[in-house]
Amino acid sequence: MSIHPTAIVHPGARIAEGVQIGAYSVIGEHVEIGEGSSIGPHVVVEGHTRIGRNNRIFQFCSIGSEPQDKKYAAEPTRLEIGDGNTIREFCSFSTGTVQDGGLTRVGNDNWIMAYVHVAHDCMVGNNTIFANNATLAGHVSVGDWAILGGFTGVHQFVRVGAHSFCGVGTVLLQDLPPFVTVSGNPASPHGINSEGLKRRGYSSDGIMAIKRAYKTLYRSGLPLAEARAQIAEAAQAAPELQLFSDFIADSGRGIVR
Structure with a gap:
């Protein structure tokens, strides 16, 4: 492990071998971080959060924070992040709520750019790309290989199908079928993601x-x-x-x- 002396790591946190934690980061009591993952400077990882292997989380991220849901009453809900993800600056991922499954999950090998928000109870698959400022409201699911362009906004409970593609500034108010390319506010279809x-x-x-x-x-x-x-x-x-x-x-x- 390589933990910067200014970082604050709760003694109850489970930190695997090969983990790097940057300056001024804060790691909470119920956090688990897998082998080979790196946590940049000024990152807060809190809540009941499990981070897998070989993730890169860049500076100023908020991981495992309480859900932005007025019904939340401090229940021990969870956030799980898989392996091999890149999470860039200023991203925020919330834990789940008991009104759903109590879990927010992000899969493996996702490329998540700056200022992305993943709200409570979202389920994100594998190999997705979220461009800057893409935002998921609560209870959203995103299939494998989906791509969300910059400033895409997804309404709560919407499903985003696998291999779909959202252009920049898309607003999704209804489910997006697999393979389909959309753009606009509200989103409208523009063929399939044939190149992908x-x-x-x-x-x-x-x-x-x-x-x-x-x-x-x-x-x-x-x-x-x-x-x-x-x-x-x-x-x-x-x-x-x-x-x-x-x-x-x-x-x-x-x-x-």
Whole structure:
């Protein structure tokens, strides 16, 4: 371990080998930090927070703070951060609330830029990118490989599908299906994230099937129920569509359309 002499680390904190903690950082009693992670200067890690291996948390972040929820009554809710994440300056991650599962979770290998806020009870997958000032309200879920452009705002309880892409300044008030690219306030669809899918190894046939499903949903003029039924039928022959089909079938808030 390498702990700067000005850092304040509670004796009850569990700090693994190879962890670096910078000047003036504060580590609370119920914090666990995994091997190889680095905590920059002036970082506060508090609450019941578990940080995995090989994370880099830069200066002035607030990790594991109380949720910004007026119903919160000091219950011992949690924050879990996986492995290999980069969390840049001035980010704030809150613990969960008992009104949900009591847990906020961030997965593995996420690239999170400055001033990002992850509110209580959010569930963030793996390999996502959050550009500067992206903000998640409470109870939001974000699928693997999703990209949120700078100043994206996501309303509470909204789901962001895997491999989706939000342009700069997007405001999401409804669920964003997997693979779809959106922008605007409120968000409107602008095709699929075909370039991202190519980079992640999707075949040409798979991408074409997703494009056809997108046209069924957004350009055919069909009522939503009929579009869902056609996409579910197409997914039987194109496994790449199953994620898309399941997501739009399960949407509780309605989808961006």
